[in-house]
Amino acid sequence: xxxxxxxxxxxxxxxxxxxxxxxxxxxxxxxxxxxxxxxxxxxxxxxxxxxxxxxxxxxxxxxxxxxxxxxxxxxxxxxxxxxxxxxxxxxxxxxxxxxxxxxxxxxxxxxxxxxxxxxxxxxxxxxxxxxxxxxxxxxxxxxxxxxxxxxxxxxxxxxxxxxxxxxxxxxxxxxxxxxxxxxxxxxxxxxxxxxxxxxxxxxxxxxxxxxxxxxxxxxxxxxxxxxxxxxxxxxxxxxxxxxxxxxxxxxxxxxxxxxxxxxxxxxxxxxxxxxxxxxxxxxxxxxxxxxxxxxxxxxxxxxxxxxxxxxxxxxxxxxxxxxxxx
Ligand code: FE2
Numbered sequence: 284x285x286x287x288x289x290x291x292x293x294x295x296x297x298x299x300x301x302x303x304x305x306x307x308x309x310x311x312x313x314x315x316x317x318x319x320x321x322x323x324x325x326x327x328x329x330x331x332x333x334x335x336x337x338x339x340x341x342x343x344x345x346x347x348x349x350x351x352x353x354x355x356x357x358x359x360x361x362x363x364x365x366x367x368x369x370x371x372x373x374x375x376x377x378x379x380x381x382x383x384x385x386x387x388x389x390x391x392x393x394x395x396x397x398x399x400x401x402x403x404x405x406x407x408x409x410x411x412x413x414x415x416x417x418x419x420x421x422x423x424x425x426x427x428x429x430x431x432x433x434x435x436x437x438x439x440x441x442x443x444x445x446x447x448x449x450x451x452x453x454x455x456x457x458x459x460x461x462x463x464x465x466x467x468x469x470x471x472x473x474x475x476x477x478x479x480x481x482x483x484x485x486x487x488x489x490x491x492x493x494x495x496x497x498x499x500x501x502x503x504x505x506x507x508x509x510x511x512x513x514x515x516x517x518x519x520x521x522x523x524x525x526x527x528x529x530x531x532x533x534x535x536x537x538x539x540x541x542x543x544x545x546x547x548x549x550x551x552x553x554x555x556x557x558x559x560x561x562x563x564x565x566x567x568x569x570x571x572x573x574x575x576x577x578x579x580x581x582x583x584x585x586x587x588x589x590x591x592x593x594x595x596x597x598x599x600x601x602x603x604x605x606x607x608x609x
Contacts, residue, residue, distance in 0.1 A: 284432075284603060284605040284606055284607040285605065285607055286422065286423075286426040286605055287419050287422040287423045287426060287605070291419045291420060291422070291423040292420070292423060293420070293422075293423030293424040293425075293426055293427035294308070294423075294424055294427040294428070298310070298427075299427055299428075302428070302553055302555065303522075304489065305486075305488045305489055305558075306486070306487075306488065306489060306490060306491035306492070306554070306555040306557065306558030307486050307488075307552055307553060307554050307555060307558055307560070308552070308553045309544065309546060309550055309551070309552050310550065310551040310552075310553070311546075311547065311549075311550050312547075312549055312550065313472060313549060313550060313551035314415070314472060314548075314549040314551075315549070316549070318415060318549070319474060319548055319549050321411050322411055322412065322415065322474055322574060323474055323475075323572065325409060325411040325412065326401075326440050326442075326474065326572055327395070329367065329369075329401055329409070329440070330369075330394070330395035330398055330401075330442075331395050333369050333394070335394050338369065339357065339359045340371060340376075340387075340388055341355060341357055341359045341360055341368075341370055341371065342355065342370065342371045342372070342373045342376075342399070343355050343370035343371065343372070343373070343399040343400055343449070344373055345449070345451060345452055346511070353508070353509075354500065354509050354510075354511070355370065355509070356502075356503070356507075356508035356509030356510075356592070357508070360509075360592075361502065361509070361592065363402060363403050363404075364403050364404060364436070364437070364593040364594065364595075364596065365403075365404045365407070365596045365597070366403070366404055366408070367401060367402070367404060367405060367408050367409065368401070368402065368403070369398050369400075369401055370398065370399050370400050370401075370402070371390075371397055371398060371399060372397055372398065372399040372442075372444055372447050372448065372449060373399075373449060374447040374449065375390055375391060375392060375396075375397035375444070375447060376388045376389060376390060376391060377389040377390075377391055396444055396445070396570075397444065398442050398444070399441070399442060399444070399448070399449060400439050400440060400441045400442060401439060401440040401442070402437065402438065402439030402440070403436075403437045403438060403439055403593065404438060405438040405439065405440065405574070405576075406435050406438040406576055406602060407602060412438060412440075412574065415472075415574070416435060416438060416470075416576050417435065417602065417604060417606070421470065421578075421604060422604050422605055422606070424553070425468075425578055425604050425605075426605075428468060428553075429522065430466075430468075430578065430580055430582075430604075431580065431581075431582035431583075432580065432581040432582040432603065432605065433578045433579075433580065433581065433603075433604040433605060434578065434579050434580075434581040434600065434601035434602060434603060434604065435576055435577070435578055435601060435602040435603075435604055436460065436576070436577055436578075436579065436593060436595075436601045436602070437459075437460060437576060437577045437593055438574070438575070438576035438577075439574070439575055439576070440474075440572060440573070440574050441571075441572070441573045441574075441575060442570060442571075442572055443477075443481065443482040443562075443565040443570060443571035443572070443573070444565065444570055445565060445567060445568050445569055445570055446565070446566065446567075446568065447564075447565070448481075448482050448564060448565030448570070448571060449564060450482070450561070450562060450563050450564040451561055451562045452561055453487075453536040453541075453559050453560065453561040454559070454560070454561070455491075455494060455496060455556060455557050455558065455559055455560075456468075456469050456554060456556045456577060457496050457520070457556035457557055458496055458498055458499050458500050458511075458514075459499075459500045459591070459592065459593075460556070460577055460579055460591060460593065461496065461499055461514075461587075461588045461591055462579050462580060462585045462586060462587050462588065463516060463517050463585065463586045463588065464517040464519065464520055464521045464524070464585065465496055465517065465518070465519065465520045465556050465557060466520055466521075466556065466579050466580035466585050467556030467577050467578070467579050468553060468554065468555060468556055468577065468578050469552075469553070469554035469556070469575055469576075469577050469578075470551060470553060470554075470575060470576050470577070470578065471484065471551070471552040471553075471554055471573060471574075471575045472549075472550070472551050472552075472573060472574045472575065473546045473547065473548050473549065473550050473551075473552075473573050474548060474572040474573055474574055475548050475569070475570060475571055475572045475573075476546070476547050476548050476571075477544070477545075477546050477571050477573060478543065478544070478545035478546065479543055479545065480565075480566055480567045481565045481566070481567040481569060481571040482562045482563050482564060482565035482571050483543050483544055483545060483546070483562065483563070483571075484543070484544045484546070484552060484560060484561075484562055485541030485542065485543050485544075485560060485561045485562060485563065486541060486542050486544060486554075486558065486559075486560045487536065487540045487541055487542075487558065487559040487560065488542055489558075490540075490557075490558050490559040491520075491523065491555040491556075491557035491558035491559075492523055492557075494557050494558065494559055495518030495519060495557075496514055496516075496517075496518040496519075496557065497513065497514055497518060498511050498512065498513055498514055499511065499512055499514045499588075499590070499591075500591075500592060501588075501590035501591060501592065502590055502591075502592055509592050518557075519557060520555070520556065520557055521584075523557065536559060536561075540559075541559075541560075541561060556577075578604060579601070581600065581601065581603070587600075587601075
């Protein structure tokens with residue numbers, strides 16, 4: 284399909300230069316107030332309406348907590364790539380009662396305040412989120428980021444619930460959605476203000492230019508669960524490989540490496556798949572809802588890896604962003 288016509292604005296030259304220099308770009312007021320209220324009411328609707336009686340109570344864990352040493356990887360998670368599913372905050376449950384270890388887990392709060400994230404196919408199954416995602420404007424942005432056949436995958440609402448919204452440790456998105464060579468870009472849209480104290484985004488400016496993919500998050504051998512594995516394959520996106528010495532960089536992130544972004548509801552942050560980023564726990568009394576989806580290169584010369592946790596299920600593969608009906 285052809286890219287969007289030039290009259291649809293994507294990124295200007297300064298924005299493109301800033302994205303390539305820093306590894307991220309903030310676009311203020313990307314959503315209108317009307318868009319925002321539509322997406323927030325859809326989010327509240329989803330949180331209020333999901334059926335907890337049949338839910339496996341899967342928690343979203345990232346594998347860096349002593350009490351939850353593994354990344355989420357059960358069947359409910361692994362088959363969520365083409366569904367809308369609900370993953371709980373680990374800290375939304377009562378601690379297990381040692382006297383009754385077989386008792387079912389008990390939530391400490393209402394279910395709509397206990398969900399960590401909703402995913403991973405809002406862009407195909409929720410009309411409100413689909414309209415915002417598969418838009419001519421995003422096609423124009425992807426075109427200006429040099430995508431040839433951009434494909435959308437892994438859309439989710441991240442809730443960062445008040446008081447318990449869990450931290451997300453430093454990572455690169457291409458560790459999770461690996462193509463060879465890496466190509467992922469994240470669209471991260473604040474649905475509520477996000478900054479200090481409520482789990483705003485921390486970005487390591489420029490780290491994408493040296494930051495190889497040195498580990499990957501994959502389906503475990505044998506198909507059960509997930510794991511991180513060391514990675515020695517292509518580590519940099521193709522536009523970053525020129526002049527590269529091929530050795531990559533071993534990094535040990537320090538808190539001071541990360542710049543905390545202070546973004547407002549409706550702002551868009553574009554995140555390069557090789558840039559290191561994280562978010563802190565939400566210690567505030569307010570939720571911090573954000574909507575994020577990812578785009579990978581589906582064009583010739585980029586291969587989507589068969590061990591990635593998220594695999595395409597339909598004949599068309601992941602959703603095309605260039606649709607030709609501008
Ligand atoms: Fe990320």
